[in-house]
Amino acid sequence: MSAVVRAESLSKRFGKLTAVDDLSFDLEAGTITGFLGPNGAGKTTTLRMLLGLAAPTSGRALVFERPYAQLERPALRVGAVLEATDFHPGRSGRDHLRTLSRAAELPDARADEVLRLVELHDAGGRRVKGYSLGMRQRLGLAAALLGDPELLILDEPANGLDPEGVRWLRDFLRAFAAQGRTVLVSSHVLAEVAQTVDQVLIVNRGRLVVESSLAQLTARVGGSVRVRTPDGARLREALEHAGLETSDGDEHVLLVHGATSERVGEIAFAAGVPVHELVTEGSSLEQIFLELTAGAASPGAQPPAGAQPPPEAQQ
């Protein structure tokens, strides 16, 4: 099957700075791919090259096996949202959509259809300056959907969305991909897209560090199991004897790495140690993401542990 999106040794340099460095990947139809990396990793630059807004320094960026600019009526094949702010504040949402639908040779009525689709129909006649950030995100998505495209490319779509909006977007993208269409969605927070995507591309400093399915990535993380027992010392001994690595909570709580709860429970049973609590710790996908992307692209861009990184400050 041919690739819907293909990057071939894609590179982009701005003077001395290499923003995208020899990036290659293929995306197949019907998949949702998370394009992940810290701020400044080259995600947005890559998307701009895929969409023909920026020229690669070397390599090729292809959609449907062609450079974007060579697509006939591209809006009918590719929908994209790069910034949530790409509107004239004094123009109504409906008129914004109509300027685009006209350029794509679509009927004006299509603007109302997509407004209904993103649940903005009542606000369509209002000037965009009165829209909340969530409404602007949805208006951008409506514009991307005008041509009923087969491929959606979204740059940080969850920025500024409330939890309800994030859930709405997730359901929407799931339904979109279920029709055999393709989604490429970027984010600097893995957790934001982990429930949505099938596979991930993780970039750091312009280079691809991981290309894998979400399932493989999760398996690679390995579970960790928290166990509470009145006899921590004896359990630790038994676990280490079984070749498992532990780290301590306190004398009654152990954290066991790389094992399932079943295995830990069986070892405890065999050792005759009572267990009061046995819990598989929630996915530590975010931890491995931070490890993989340690040392962010620009000095000082690395967020402090546990803090929400600032929104992309690129222009």
Added chain:
Amino acid sequence: MIAQIRAELLKVRSTRTTLGLVLGMIALILLFTLLTGLLSKITALSDVENQRDLLSLGSLAGIFSALAGALLVTSEFRFGTIRPTFLFTPRRSRVLAAKLVAGLLAGLAFGVIGEGIGFAIDYAILASRGISLVLSGGEVALLVGGTLAATALWAGIGVGFGAIVRNQVGAVIGLLAWGFIVDNLLFGLVPSVGRFTPTHAQDALIGLKSDHLLPPAAGGLVLVAWVVALAVIGLPLLARRDVN
């Protein structure tokens, strides 16, 4: 291409910016025509050149038309709408061509409104003060037709200038300085060069009789050449530069 022109015309109509420019244009033309028409002596207004100057005040529409043309490009960069515009029409030459056509049409509308109001008021003032029109029918036709053509072409100049400058504030200040200061300075200091500036090509096109001006037809061609030259410079800049 028709599709892109329709899109651009909707962009012109769907914000209040254009309306603001039209109102500003009307206010300025009213101010100048009323001041000149009411404060000048009857003897002065009976003179053919003074009458021509009075009736040419509608050509102030040109600078507003140029600003409207420039904003057609620069507001897209200012508000980021250039991204969806290029996503929907990745052939950037087509976008610029559509903006030129839409700009020329919008500029023509500016000319019709500006010259219409200016000429009607001037004519009413002359009639009410009992001054008879001494300009010939051909001269009036040149004045009106020339103003319409020049005002439309000014929008084309604005589009090309906007494509080169891209920055909105820079383009607006640049156009105002160009139209009101540079052209007049150049014409005052080096008239053999200054007569090729858009402002003085326009004066020539509408039949003004100042010294050193080109013949009307040559003035019109010079204005067309400005539109073409700026578009030719602006196109590769628009096509090659990355959009952030």
